[in-house]
Amino acid sequence: MQVGDRVLMNRPFRKEVFLVARVDIPHSSERVFVSRSGGDFTIGFKVWKSDYAWNQESRMWTAKR
Numbered sequence: 422m423q424v425g426d427r428v429l430m431n432r433p434f435r436k437e438v439f440l441v442a443r444v445d446i447p448h449s450s451e452r453v454f455v456s457r458s459g460g461d462f463t464i465g466f467k468v469w470k471s472d473y474a475w476n477q478e479s480r481m482w483t484a485k486r
Contacts, residue, residue: 422453422470427481430455430466438481439465 422428426441440459445452445467456465473482 422473422482425459428455428468428473429476429479429481429483430468431484 422441422444424441424443428439428441430437430439437457439455439457441453442456442459442461442463442465443454445454451470452467453470454461454465454467456463472485474485475481476483
């Protein structure tokens with residue numbers, strides 16, 4: 422995952438698209454911070470990259486099944 426990538430998050434009762442705002446550990450892509458706007462200092466969530474897979478068709482990260 423890189424800054425600016427889109428992430429589709431399955432939340433209860435809805436699906437939302439978030440943008441990767443920053444990678445928490447430099448030179449590591451294990452844990453990232455995502456927000457709706459992609460802003461570095463906004464409200465958002467921390468997610469594990471291992472929980473998501475790249476979907477070439479939709480061109481965004483989606484949750485693994």
